[in-house]
Amino acid sequence: MPIKRISKSIVCFITISLSIVIILLFVFPFVHVYGAQDKDELIVGVPGDRCPIFYIDTETDEVTGIGIDLMRLAAENAGYIPVFRIIEEATLKDALDNERYDIVMPFGSAVKSSAGNASIVSENLFQTPFTLVTDGDGKLPALDKLKIGMLKSLAAGAETVKQLYPNVEIKMYDAMDDCINALRKGEVDALLHNSYIWSYVLQKPAYQDLKVQPSSVFSMDFRVGTLDSEKGRAVIERINSGIEKMPDTQRQAIILNYTSRNLYKYDLSDYVYKYGPFIAAGILLFAVVIAFFLQRIRIVKMQQEEKLRKVLDHDPLTGLLSLNGFKKKAVELISSHPDTPYFLSYNNIRDFKFINDSLGRDAGDDLLRFWAKKSMENISDDEAIGRITSDHFVVLRHIASDEHMQSDIENVFEPVKNFFIDRGKENKVQIVSGIYVLTPKDFRNIDIDHMIDLARVAEKRARESRKEDHVFYNPDQWERGKRIADIVNYLPTALKSGDIQVYYQPQVNYKTGQIISAEALCRWDHVKLGWLSPPGFIETLEDAGLIYDLDCFVWERVCQDLQRWNKQGIHRSVSVNVSRDDISDDIDIVNKFVGLLKAYDLTADQLRIEITETAYAEKPELLIETTQKLRSSGFRVEMDDFGSGYSSLHMLKEVPVDCIKLDLNFLTSSGDPKKSRTIISCVIQMVNMLDLELIAEGVETKQQADFLSSKGNNIMQGFYFYRPMPVEEFEKLGDRIDTFPLEKQKS
Numbered sequence: 001m002p003i004k005r006i007s008k009s010i011v012c013f014i015t016i017s018l019s020i021v022i023i024l025l026f027v028f029p030f031v032h033v034y035g036a037q038d039k040d041e042l043i044v045g046v047p048g049d050r051c052p053i054f055y056i057d058t059e060t061d062e063v064t065g066i067g068i069d070l071m072r073l074a075a076e077n078a079g080y081i082p083v084f085r086i087i088e089e090a091t092l093k094d095a096l097d098n099e100r101y102d103i104v105m106p107f108g109s110a111v112k113s114s115a116g117n118a119s120i121v122s123e124n125l126f127q128t129p130f131t132l133v134t135d136g137d138g139k140l141p142a143l144d145k146l147k148i149g150m151l152k153s154l155a156a157g158a159e160t161v162k163q164l165y166p167n168v169e170i171k172m173y174d175a176m177d178d179c180i181n182a183l184r185k186g187e188v189d190a191l192l193h194n195s196y197i198w199s200y201v202l203q204k205p206a207y208q209d210l211k212v213q214p215s216s217v218f219s220m221d222f223r224v225g226t227l228d229s230e231k232g233r234a235v236i237e238r239i240n241s242g243i244e245k246m247p248d249t250q251r252q253a254i255i256l257n258y259t260s261r262n263l264y265k266y267d268l269s270d271y272v273y274k275y276g277p278f279i280a281a282g283i284l285l286f287a288v289v290i291a292f293f294l295q296r297i298r299i300v301k302m303q304q305e306e307k308l309r310k311v312l313d314h315d316p317l318t319g320l321l322s323l324n325g326f327k328k329k330a331v332e333l334i335s336s337h338p339d340t341p342y343f344l345s346y347n348n349i350r351d352f353k354f355i356n357d358s359l360g361r362d363a364g365d366d367l368l369r370f371w372a373k374k375s376m377e378n379i380s381d382d383e384a385i386g387r388i389t390s391d392h393f394v395v396l397r398h399i400a401s402d403e404h405m406q407s408d409i410e411n412v413f414e415p416v417k418n419f420f421i422d423r424g425k426e427n428k429v430q431i432v433s434g435i436y437v438l439t440p441k442d443f444r445n446i447d448i449d450h451m452i453d454l455a456r457v458a459e460k461r462a463r464e465s466r467k468e469d470h471v472f473y474n475p476d477q478w479e480r481g482k483r484i485a486d487i488v489n490y491l492p493t494a495l496k497s498g499d500i501q502v503y504y505q506p507q508v509n510y511k512t513g514q515i516i517s518a519e520a521l522c523r524w525d526h527v528k529l530g531w532l533s534p535p536g537f538i539e540t541l542e543d544a545g546l547i548y549d550l551d552c553f554v555w556e557r558v559c560q561d562l563q564r565w566n567k568q569g570i571h572r573s574v575s576v577n578v579s580r581d582d583i584s585d586d587i588d589i590v591n592k593f594v595g596l597l598k599a600y601d602l603t604a605d606q607l608r609i610e611i612t613e614t615a616y617a618e619k620p621e622l623l624i625e626t627t628q629k630l631r632s633s634g635f636r637v638e639m640d641d642f643g644s645g646y647s648s649l650h651m652l653k654e655v656p657v658d659c660i661k662l663d664l665n666f667l668t669s670s671g672d673p674k675k676s677r678t679i680i681s682c683v684i685q686m687v688n689m690l691d692l693e694l695i696a697e698g699v700e701t702k703q704q705a706d707f708l709s710s711k712g713n714n715i716m717q718g719f720y721f722y723r724p725m726p727v728e729e730f731e732k733l734g735d736r737i738d739t740f741p742l743e744k745q746k747s
């Protein structure tokens with residue numbers, strides 16, 4: 001074959017092939033279009049939240065269900081390719097107006113669209129039973145009085161119900177949960193919905209208590225609908241032809257296919273509802289176990305810390321506190337016992353090195369352990385002892401009586417000194433001590449190192465002196481501390497034994513010479529310190545927080561005397577002193593005084609209450625309130641020591657008292673006497689103008705009394721008239737004591 005012919009054949013073949021391809025490319029689309037014309041696409045709008053009728057298959061993400069399969073069958077019978085779209089509108093009636101959908105479903109009958117357009121519906125695809133569901137077993141009212149709840153998306157169905165049962169009241173809700181809440185609250189008697197949907201919804205654990213009413217209320221048709229237009233009618237006609245071709249058996253098979261499947265899927269809330277108590281119990285158990293373990297860890301940690309602390313805070317040889325432990329405990333004790341007089345001693349064994357060298361280290365250790373043991377036996381919980389190094393011991397101890405000291409000597413020092421002698425050896429142990437007595441400043445600013453240093457300075461002096469076995473760093477403080485201890489420690493017994501007595505100092509009307517009242521003043525015949533007048537112990541008791549005990553004792557004694565006099569037919573009045581510390585949030589003195597009146601059957605005018613002016617500076621509001629309460633309970637309140645404080649005039653303005661007590665001692669003891677007289681006469685004038693009463697106390701001379709009288713004040717108290725005296729003496733004054741209220745005695 002010649003080459004030319006071969007190439008001609010190839011060109012011819014390529015040309016024919018290309019022609020065929022071009023023809024195919026042209027013709028195929030037409031064939032396709034022709035085929036499509038044969039099978040039209042039909043957009044069907046459906047709801048997606050009505051399992052098992054319409055729902056989203058979670059595996060394929062496509063809408064499926066009984067309604068979908070039935071419609072697909074009808075549409076395909078009619079030559080359509082159905083495409084299902086979930087409607088975005090709230091109701092089917094809204095969806096009717098949307099041109100996106102060729103048809104919308106399901107409808108029971110033809111309804112007007114939301115925009116008011118008429119619609120047409122297809123033949124019935126299948127008959128759906130509608131069932132009522134109630135809350136529990138509650139009886140349903142008659143149909144014509146029934147209130148039922150339905151989903152808003154079933155608005156078209158609701159219309160059908162209304163047509164069938166005009167008397168039924170229908171309430172529409174957005175979601176199934178809202179329907180069920182309304183049912184539970186009793187807003188509606190029952191809920192109405194498609195039975196197939198109920199079969200799905202009621203599988204939710206939280207809805208288990210809902211009851212399906214046995215007979216279905218009615219059956220509703222299940223049709224497709226579209227707006228009544230030429231196009232719509234054509235589509236419906238075609239669908240109807242498809243529906244006609246649907247065999248009943250196939251419909252039943254579709255329904256059975258969905259209703260027999262277990263489609264309900266638990267969500268989180270279902271699990272919580274169903275297994276909530278178990279989950280809660282599990283969480284609780286877990287929490288308890290965790291808490292238990294955390295607690296254990298904490299305890300173990302604390303125990304370890306405690307152990308470590310003990311190691312750090314204790315001396316392994318003697319079991320006493322180490323320097324660190326002693327300092328900690330000392331700070332604790334001093335801050336929690338601010339009123340206890342303490343001393344800190346620094347103790348040391350003279351020539352301890354010699355003991356170690358001659359008798360051996362073990363003997364030295366035995367001695368130290370013995371000293372520690374004896375000391376521990378002798379001290380109380382609010383005292384501390386520590387070994388800070390070798391043979392150096394520090395002790396924080398109360399300053400108590402001399403007997404206390406004696407017991408230290410007998411029970412600790414003597415046995416320690418004789419430790420070796422008692423064990424058949426000749427060595428006498430010598431202890432030297434330096435003693436530092438804590439001052440008030442040490443309680444305010446606790447510096448243990450500084451205290452130890454000062455005690456050590458004293459110990460050094462004792463060591464160097466070779467004569468003294470103990471030296472005080474501050475002996476004057478020691479005396480002061482001992483005195484405080486003697487006052488504080490002896491108070492309870494003194495109150496019981498009668499060592500504390502009440503004296504009365506008469507108050508007189510200078511013009512008439514009559515005694516109009518008296519002030520109660522306490523006296524203490526101290527077993528150790530001798531005769532004490534109040535300035536010797538009142539402040540100490542105030543500092544120690546014990547003044548209220550003393551005052552209560554005095555008030556009670558005064559009330560006893562007043563009651564006795566009342567019984568003798570003599571109605572007297574007495575002024576009693578109230579310490580500034582009795583004006584406190586912790587003490588209710590008003591109640592106390594009212595109680596005393598009741599207990600001793602007295603009247604309020606018999607007890608006059610002297611409150612010192614200095615109380616105002618510390619707690620003005622409480623003082624004003626207390627004064628008001630006392631006065632409204634009928635007591636007469638007297639401001640004691642007027643002029644002694646810094647804000648006398650201010651207080652005079654603020655505190656509602658009845659009487660001022662002006663102490664001449666404050667004004668006459670120093671300074672220019674002329675000025676004093678001017679001040680006194682001005683005060684008398686001012687007090688008169690304020691319509692208050694005035695008692696001048698501390699009147700010692702006739703001149704003073706005459707001067708006061710000339711300035712218009714005649715009520716006086718002072719040595720010039722009477723000194724404070726025991727009750728027996730006071731009673732002897734007899735007729736000279738008035739029994740009238742003070743008001744009548746005013747000049």
Ligand code: C2E
Pocket residue numbers: 505520521522533534535538547550551554577578579610612640641663665697698699700717718719720724
């Ligand atoms: P006070 O309440 O101002 O009592 C008057 C003080 O002046 C009394 O002192 C009295 O003995 C003294 N006095 C009376 N006349 C004269 C005089 O002409 N010249 C001089 N120099 N002094 C005179 P006392 O009894 O020593 O009491 C002193 C303070 O102790 C009292 O001052 C009072 O504040 C307080 N006090 C006395 N007894 C008690 C009590 O039972 N409880 C309380 N909380 N304090 C009391």
Ligand code: MG
Pocket residue numbers: 519576577610640
């Ligand atoms: Mg007084």
Ligand code: MG
Pocket residue numbers: 640641661663697
């Ligand atoms: Mg006074």
